[in-house]
Amino acid sequence: MTARDSRRIILDAIREHLAAGDAHEHAPHDGSSPRAPHGSLPVIAPDAVALLPTADMADLPAFFVARAEAVGGRCTRVRGAAGAALAVRAILADADARLVVSSGAPLVDHALGEPADPWRVRSAAELSRSDLFACDAGVTTAQWGIAETGTLVLESARERSRLASLVPPLHIALLSTRCIRATLGDVLAAVDPTLDGAITLITGPSRTSDIELTLAIGVHGPQSLHVVLIDDDSDANPGDFT
Amino acid sequence: MTALPPTPAGFASNVRGALGDVQLRRALRQATSLFATRRLAAMTSVADWEGARTRARAIKDETLRHLDRYLEQFVASAERAGARVHWAVDGEEACAIVAGIARARGARTVVKSKSMATEEIHLNAALAREGLEPVETDLGEYIIQLAGETPSHIVVPAIHKTRAQIAALFAEKLAAGGADDVASLTATARRTLRERFADADIGITGVNFAVAETGTILILENEGNARLTMTLPRTHVALMGIEKVIPRLADLEVFLQLLPRSATGQPLTAYQSLITGAGGGVDGEGPAELHIVLLDNGRSRMLAHPVTRQSLACIRCGACLNACPVYQQIGGHAYGSVYPGPIGAVITPQLVGLARSSELPYASSLCGACREVCPVKIDIPALLLHLRSEVVAADARGPRRGERLAFRAYTAVMARPWAYRLVTRFARAVQHFFRVGETVGRRGIAQRIVPALGAWTAWRDLRPLAPRSFREEWKVRRRRGGPPEGGSA
Numbered sequence: 001m002t003a004r005d006s007r008r009i010i011l012d013a014i015r016e017h018l019a020a021g022d023a024h025e026h027a028p029h030d031g032s033s034p035r036a037p038h039g040s041l042p043v044i045a046p047d048a049v050a051l052l053p054t055a056d057m058a059d060l061p062a063f064f065v066a067r068a069e070a071v072g073g074r075c076t077r078v079r080g081a082a083g084a085a086l087a088v089r090a091i092l093a094d095a096d097a098r099l100v101v102s103s104g105a106p107l108v109d110h111a112l113g114e115p116a117d118p119w120r121v122r123s124a125a126e127l128s129r130s131d132l133f134a135c136d137a138g139v140t141t142a143q144w145g146i147a148e149t150g151t152l153v154l155e156s157a158r159e160r161s162r163l164a165s166l167v168p169p170l171h172i173a174l175l176s177t178r179c180i181r182a183t184l185g186d187v188l189a190a191v192d193p194t195l196d197g198a199i200t201l202i203t204g205p206s207r208t209s210d211i212e213l214t215l216a217i218g219v220h221g222p223q224s225l226h227v228v229l230i231d232d233d234s235d236a237n238p239g240d241f242t
Numbered sequence: 243m244t245a246l247p248p249t250p251a252g253f254a255s256n257v258r259g260a261l262g263d264v265q266l267r268r269a270l271r272q273a274t275s276l277f278a279t280r281r282l283a284a285m286t287s288v289a290d291w292e293g294a295r296t297r298a299r300a301i302k303d304e305t306l307r308h309l310d311r312y313l314e315q316f317v318a319s320a321e322r323a324g325a326r327v328h329w330a331v332d333g334e335e336a337c338a339i340v341a342g343i344a345r346a347r348g349a350r351t352v353v354k355s356k357s358m359a360t361e362e363i364h365l366n367a368a369l370a371r372e373g374l375e376p377v378e379t380d381l382g383e384y385i386i387q388l389a390g391e392t393p394s395h396i397v398v399p400a401i402h403k404t405r406a407q408i409a410a411l412f413a414e415k416l417a418a419g420g421a422d423d424v425a426s427l428t429a430t431a432r433r434t435l436r437e438r439f440a441d442a443d444i445g446i447t448g449v450n451f452a453v454a455e456t457g458t459i460l461i462l463e464n465e466g467n468a469r470l471t472m473t474l475p476r477t478h479v480a481l482m483g484i485e486k487v488i489p490r491l492a493d494l495e496v497f498l499q500l501l502p503r504s505a506t507g508q509p510l511t512a513y514q515s516l517i518t519g520a521g522g523g524v525d526g527e528g529p530a531e532l533h534i535v536l537l538d539n540g541r542s543r544m545l546a547h548p549v550t551r552q553s554l555a556c557i558r559c560g561a562c563l564n565a566c567p568v569y570q571q572i573g574g575h576a577y578g579s580v581y582p583g584p585i586g587a588v589i590t591p592q593l594v595g596l597a598r599s600s601e602l603p604y605a606s607s608l609c610g611a612c613r614e615v616c617p618v619k620i621d622i623p624a625l626l627l628h629l630r631s632e633v634v635a636a637d638a639r640g641p642r643r644g645e646r647l648a649f650r651a652y653t654a655v656m657a658r659p660w661a662y663r664l665v666t667r668f669a670r671a672v673q674h675f676f677r678v679g680e681t682v683g684r685r686g687i688a689q690r691i692v693p694a695l696g697a698w699t700a701w702r703d704l705r706p707l708a709p710r711s712f713r714e715e716w717k718v719r720r721r722r723g724g725p726p727e728g729g730s731a
Contacts, residue, residue: 006329010484010538014310017546024548035307071512125526129440129474149510162473162527166466184510185495193458193491193518194323197528198473201514206466208428209506210382210398212269212405213276216428219381220435221466221513 060147061177061229067150071204072217073225077177080233084174085111087228092119092137095170095224101127103140103159107174112139124160138164139172142202142227144187145180149203152227153187156198165202171222173202177231247392248578250590250599256576257605266394266402270573273401274564280507281561281615287509288499298496299619302555305454305488306545312454312487313536319457323519325532332539333363339535340365340446340479341372347477349374349443353435355461355468356380357448358396358558359481359537361580362593365446376446377438379467381431388415394574396560396582397505402573435467445471445529449482450557451497452534455490458518459534462501462511469513478517478529483537485554497557500617504559540593549628553592555618556585562612562622568605577602584612588625596633603629663711670707 022035057063065075076087088111092100097119102108104123112121122131124138140161144153152173154161165171181187191199206221217223248256260266285291305312317327330336344352352369354360354376366376366387378387382399386392388411393399400408409422418430447468451460459480461468472478488497502508520532544550563569563583574582579590579599587606591599603626606612612622655661710718 004331006331006335009331010329010536010542011310011313013538013542014313014484014545017542017544018307018309020546021548021551067509071508133436133440151510156527160527162469166469166473183495184498185492188491188495191491191516193453193456193516194319197323197517197519199516199518200469201510201516203510203512205512206464207512208381208465210380210385210400211408211424211427213273213398213401214424216424219428219432219465219467220379220470 057147057182060145060180060182061231063147064145064150064180065227065229067147068204068225068227069150071150072207073150073204073227075227075229077229077231079231081107081110081230083233084228084230085114088112088139088172088174089114089117091170091172091226091228092117095137097136097170099131099135101132101135101138101164101168103138103161103164105141105159105161105174107141108139108159111174124164132163132167135164135168137170137172138166138168138222140165140174142173142175143179144190145175145177145227145229146182146184146187146201147180148183151184152202153191154200154202155191155196156200157196162198162200165200166221169218169222170224170226171202171205172226172228174228174230177229180229248575250578250594250602252578253576253599253601253605256578257572260572260576263402265404266573267571269401269404270394270570273395273398274570277397277505277507277560277564278615281504281564282507284503284507284509288503294496294499295617295619298500298557298617299555301488301493301496302618306485306551306554309484309487309542309545312489313484315454316452316457316487317536319453319455320459320519320534321457323457325457325519325534328533328535330535330537330539333537336363336481336535336537336539337365337368339533340481341368341374343477343479343533344369344372344374344444347443349477351438351442352376352444352446353438353442353471353475354378354383354446355448355463355471356383356399357446357481358580359448359483360446361393363481363537363539365481377435377442379435379439379465379471380463381428381465381467384431384435385411388412392575393580394582395563396558396574402575439470439474442471442475444477444479445473445475446479446481447472449480449486449534450501451494452482452487453489453491453494454487456518458491458516460494461515461517462498462513463515464506464508464512466513469515472515472517473528476530477533478531479533479535480517481535481537483539484541485556501557501559504561504615504617544592547628549621549624550592552620553585553589553625555620556589557618558585559617561615561617565611565615567607567609567611572605577605584622584626585620588622588629591629596629596636600633603633666707666711670709673707 068075078084078087100112100119100121101124102112102121104125140154140159142152143155143158146153152175154165156162193199205217205223205225206219208216208219288294320327328339330339352374369376378384385400385403385408394402405422405424408427409420412418412427412430413420416430416434447461449459450462498510502511520530541554544553562585566584569583577586577590579586581589584606587602591602606626608623608626610623655665
């Protein structure tokens with residue numbers, strides 16, 4: 001490799017060309033403020049752009065369900081951790097699952113913790129890559145839901161959900177209805193990427209239209225996405241998944 | 243089997259080939275009209291679409307105006323989070339950096355998700371020289387990689403191929419059964435590519451947005467191949483143009499409202515991955531190391547003029563391709579560049595130089611449809627005109643005295659009513675003398691009057707002058723005292 005300082009070369013080029021650009025008297029296509037003096041960065045104020053106001057946005061879980069189903073997701077709404085466990089078992093039985101990967105979240109392990117079930121459950125932490133590819137389903141929680149788009153938000157610091165939500169053909173996500181927010185902006189204000197190496201937003205199953213513009217589901221990620229929405233019951237606290 | 247890839251310099255002959263390709267044009271008609279219709283439907287779910295465009299552009303302008311500082315802030319944040327950042331002045335250096343990373347890790351297999359920047363710098367060819375064969379994992383990109391071709395559309399790269407052709411390709415290259423339904427073809431690709439994912443040493447992706455305040459890179463997709471690419475291999479390499487940076491995490495909202503809706507008409511693509519630093523931390527699932535390669539390759543030069551600077555606001559949605567009456571007919575290959583369509587016609591010349599792409603700024607009727615649909619309000623027609631003026635200024639034949647003289651005379655005539663009347667009267671007499679009115683449709687008038695402008699007049703013609711001008715007609719009727727013909731009685 002050459003010893004040249006590419007960082008310096010690029011930054012100098014940027015500064016030189018910015019100065020040349022600013023020297024042009026008219027800047028008809030650029031409404032930005034003048035270049036600020038050295039020091040703190042000029043940052044324009046946050047200013048969210050509104051989506052269409054929707055009457056039933058007041059009921060966020062119902063709105064989430066409508067939007068998630070519109071993009072091919074399936075939703076089941078249950079009460080408490082016990083309801084979630086029943087729903088997860090029903091979905092796995094319906095899918096005829098043999099090998100299931102758990103993200104390791106307490107709520108997931110609680111739902112999968114029945115030894116009499118016909119499927120084997122393995123934790124994402126102990127699975128080899130080839131075993132992971134053999135799994136029929138992955139079960140994780142989602143830390144947030146976005147109602148306007150029916151989107152799940154998975155934070156990597158909470159559990160091992162990155163591959164469990166991606167590799168098996170069926171992904172079951174447990175979502176507390178208390179964690180559903182109206183918009184993407186609301187969720188962006190709530191997450192902290194510096195704490196989570198990977199924040200993944202999931203809207204419906206994996207899809208492609210690359211062949212003759214024909215929609216095909218499950219090209220690389222899951223063919224099926226099933227969201228189990230959990231309403232609080234009196235004594236459990238399903239929002240606190242960790 | 244495959245011809246040499248088209249180049250921007252060969253635009254005119256590329257176009258002739260594309261216009262004769264019936265299958266390509268049918269596919270283009272379907273794709274461009276489908277995406278345009280879906281985009282219109284998706285726009286309606288944003289209350290203030292115009293406000294969103296204005297805001298997105300304001301964020302881009304602000305960032306570009308202070309690009310040096312936002313880049314430094316991004317780099318500091320990303321490094322603090324554990325990423326390694328590399329700076330590449332040009333494509334050659336970027337390729338050398340990626341090859342160096344692969345060599346140092348003894349990598350044997352590389353998987354890639356779709357990235358225009360990697361295609362811009364011909365990264366696959368560079369890695370092939372290192373004995374590595376990067377596997378494209380986006381379904382469309384995988385198809386054209388197997389076929390040894392180049393993308394024809396930036397969102398659906400293999401749109402020029404039919405199901406039957408893809409089935410034949412899979413049968414030949416992957417020993418697939420030959421079923422040509424989309425579900426079987428997709429399943430074949432899924433199965434084949436999973437084997438490549440399972441033993442890949444390095445995953446290479448592009449970057450859609452880079453957040454300065456947190457050092458986060460964002461990658462959008464629908465298939466899940468980018469998620470696999472940046473989660474399974476031990477090393478993740480992300481290549482990004484220096485213009486991808488935005489100031490804050492909150493700024494993502496408006497761009498995520500605009501980009502998927504403009505590209506495919508989706509409210510949101512299936513997956514967005516926000517990656518901050520090396521992901522091998524708390525969850526232990528991500529790659530052990532993340533390398534971010536910052537690519538200039540001619541971008542900083544675009545900052546030097548307010549008109550060209552807006553090229554860097556582009557978020558690569560492809561809406562201008564679908565809206566463009568020229569792209570709709572010729573498709574992506576004809577532009578001879580990874581960036582096709584209206585935005586390609588302005589970016590390619592700035593990246594490779596006008597000397598090698600002087601025809602591209604003329605690949606437009608200047609109708610302005612691209613400007614109308616652009617989610618960040620790039621004035622592409624203004625850019626095209628700017629580049630055309632540079633083409634003319636750089637013409638090796640020197641200033642075209644004849645052309646300048648002709649336009650000066652035209653201006654003089656059009657600005658003076660008496661001169662205009664005199665000239666049209668004279669022209670009418672000449673027309674009458676040569677009996678032009680009787681020969682219309684056989685041989686162009688323009689061609690007969692000015693045969694020297696062959697290329698221009700080959701496809702265009704003048705209408706013969708009417709025997710009397712409107713003003714003269716009006717005067718005659720007024721003199722007769724009656725109302726103008728067709729008026730109320």
